[in-house]
Amino acid sequence: MNSKQNKSKDQNTEKLKEIPKWTRKYAQNRTLTILVLIVMTAFFGMFVAFLVGVPLALAVAGFRKGNMILGCVGIAVLIAVLAALVKFYIFIFAKFGGKNKGLLDQIIDRWIYGREGFTSMPQPKLSKRKKWLDIFVGIVYMVCLIGSMELGMTGYIPVKYLLPFMALFVVPFGVYQYYVLWPRLGPVLLICPILYTIHAILIIAGVPIYFTGIFAVPLNMLLPLIYTLLTYMIGHLYSRYALKKLKGITHLEKEVANGRD
Structure with missing residues (x-):
């Protein structure tokens, strides 16, 4: 009987040792915060493209047709939009940039995971060299x-080979993001x-898993974003699993503390 109890205690002790592991896995996989940031950035980018694109299109159409009034109105609206965007970016940088970098992430993180308590992993060290490397890599990627x-x-790159071609820089960039974060x-x-x-290897092998038609290029270029969102x-989802494991172990810890074993 005692041997069974000792064996049970040993098993429980081993499980309790897993608390740091599952805490780390839980903290590292609270990725919904970044997912929300990506979606926000994407929608904001589309909104900015619309704000800039409409007056620019009006200006181009006006000057091409010889309608100086329409062209000048388009230019005036475009300048006003750009000025507003610059002012907005300055405000955002003052609010969430510099010393406040990461504040927006924390706000969203608390909004999503606040009920689960606070946990975090060490933030990546951002040296001056690494900062400039990030900027350089971002520019090259864009x-x-x-x-x-x-x-x-x-048409210089056939639609069939667009995704494999993009893999030459999308894949290294994805690996670099892991290194950075x-x-x-x-x-x-x-x-x-x-x-x-x-995906790229399968296309090269002859599997037709790519979009064709009028909107083939933009649709195919959305694939990295789709895979990013899926990731x-x-x-x-893995953070949910880690949290479940963690709750089970902490419940066991309480039982051990109460002397039930």
């Missing part, structure tokens, strides 16, 4: 993305580049 879109829309986020970030690599959703 240039490659815009360049791919232009090459795809002009670790240990704040865990290996779940690598799901995106892995899935994208598999963060998987991370969030």
Whole structure:
């Protein structure tokens, strides 16, 4: 009888040792915060594109048709929009940038996970060199993305090979993001580049898993975003599993503390 009790205690002790592991996994996979930020950024980007695109289109159409009034109105509205955007960006930077960097993340995190309590992983150390590297990588990525879109829309890159071509910079960028965000986020970030690599290989192998038609280029270029959203959703679901495991272990810890074992 005593041997069974001792064995049970040993098993419980081993389970209690897993608390740090599951706490880390839970904290690293609270990815819904970043998912919300991505969606917010995407919608804001589309809104900005609309605000800039409409007056720009009016100005171009006006000058092409010789309608100077329409062209000048378009330019005036465009300048006003750009001025408002600059002012807005200055406000956002003052509110959430510089010393307040990460404040918006914390606000969203508390809004989503506030009822579950507070937990966090160490934030990645941002040295001056790393900061400039981030800027450089971001610029290169955007240039490659815009360049791919232009090459795809002009026909220099066939639609069939657009996704494999994009994999040449999307996959390294995804791996780099894991390097930058670790240990704040865990290996779940690598799901995106892995899935994208598999997708690209399958296309090269002859599997027709890509969009065709008039909107083929923009639709295919949405794939990295889709895989990114999927990755963060998987991370969030895994955090639910980690939380469940953690609750089970902490419940066991209370039982041990109360001397039930």
